[in-house]
Every structure is written in C-alpha cells, then in structure tokens.
Amino acid sequence: MQRTDFSKMACSIARTLDVIGEPWSPLVLRDVWVGLTRFEQLQADLGISRKVLTERLNHLVDQGVLDRRPYDRRPRYEYVLTQKGAELVDLLMVMTSWGDKWLAGEAGPPVLYRHHACGEISGVDPRCTHCGEPMHANDVDLLPGPGAAV
Known part of the structure; x- marks a missing residue:
C-alpha cells in the first residue's frame, strides 16, 4: 500500500x-x-x-x-x-500531556518530568508549572511515575 x-x-x-x-x-x-x-x-x-x-x-x-x-x-x-529532532520531541511532550490527562487511568502517568531550571516535578506544558520558565525537551529529566511499568 x-x-x-x-x-x-x-x-x-x-x-x-x-x-x-x-x-x-x-x-x-x-x-x-x-x-x-x-x-x-x-x-x-x-x-x-x-x-x-x-x-x-x-x-x-x-x-x-x-x-x-x-x-x-x-x-x-x-x-x-538533531536540533530539528529535539524540537520535534517538544511536540511529543505535548502529546504525552494529553495522553497523561485522558488515557493514563487510575495508575497515573508512566513518566514524570523534572524541569532543569527549578528542579521541580512538573506537568508537561510549554511552560513549567512551578517556575513559569519555558520547558522543552532538553530542559527536563525523566523520572519513573506512579504508573510506570514495574
């Protein structure tokens, strides 16, 4: 096809x-x-x-x-x-936010995001929900969330 x-x-x-x-x-x-x-x-x-x-x-x-x-x-x-790829991951982070909100279920999101600028766990959004700084793919660490596979 x-x-x-x-x-x-x-x-x-x-x-x-x-x-x-x-x-x-x-x-x-x-x-x-x-x-x-x-x-x-x-x-x-x-x-x-x-x-x-x-x-x-x-x-x-x-x-x-x-x-x-x-x-x-x-x-x-x-x-x-590449830089182009890293910016595309920003889009995937927004998709993740939607999936966490609508599809994660009672277990919660499988991954948490820690923002480099402030060190806080944050929801995925174009801006950090704790410090208000822009938050993109290169600005976060991934940590296991409550819904992570064991």
Whole structure:
C-alpha cells in the first residue's frame, strides 16, 4: 500500500505528519530522546522488526530529525537527535500531556518530568508549572511515575 505524501500540502500539521505520522516514528524518537541510541536497543525496546526499524531510522535521518554516527570500526551506528529532532520531541511532550490527562487511568502517568531550571516535578506544558520558565525537551529529566511499568 502506497503511503500518501503529505510533504507538499500547505499545512504544517500535514507536513509534520509526513515526518512522524507513521506510528513507529514517534516511538523511535522517544527512545532516542531517553538514551536508547543503538539499533539493537531500539529494536529490543520497541519489539519492532529489523526491516521496519531500518526503514523508520532511514526516514528520520533523511528528514534531518536524527543523525547517524558510527560508534564502532565495524559499520555500526548510533542515532542522536538533531536540533530539528529535539524540537520535534517538544511536540511529543505535548502529546504525552494529553495522553497523561485522558488515557493514563487510575495508575497515573508512566513518566514524570523534572524541569532543569527549578528542579521541580512538573506537568508537561510549554511552560513549567512551578517556575513559569519555558520547558522543552532538553530542559527536563525523566523520572519513573506512579504508573510506570514495574
């Protein structure tokens, strides 16, 4: 099945979906953001096939969201967020806020966010709910929340 090309649409949402609209892409970005940077780590965490993961990583590199960097003399690579990718993670943080509010259930959110500027645990929002400073992907630490898998 041919995927629709949203990149030419005159809509920022459509263009963004062209980069991360496939369901695995946001999860790959999430994992790279939290420090799973090698193919084997990503595959193990996501339970994704090698073929699909390779396709997703190549697409995200081609889109300028991830950089591929060698870490071994053998042709092995790790993946790191580019500035473009880090700013895309800000969008994922907003999606997380929505999911925490509407889908987390009684257990609560699976991850908590500690804001670097003030050190407080905060809800995900464009601004920290404690100090009012802007809060983006590079400004927080992830801590296990009450709904984290044990």
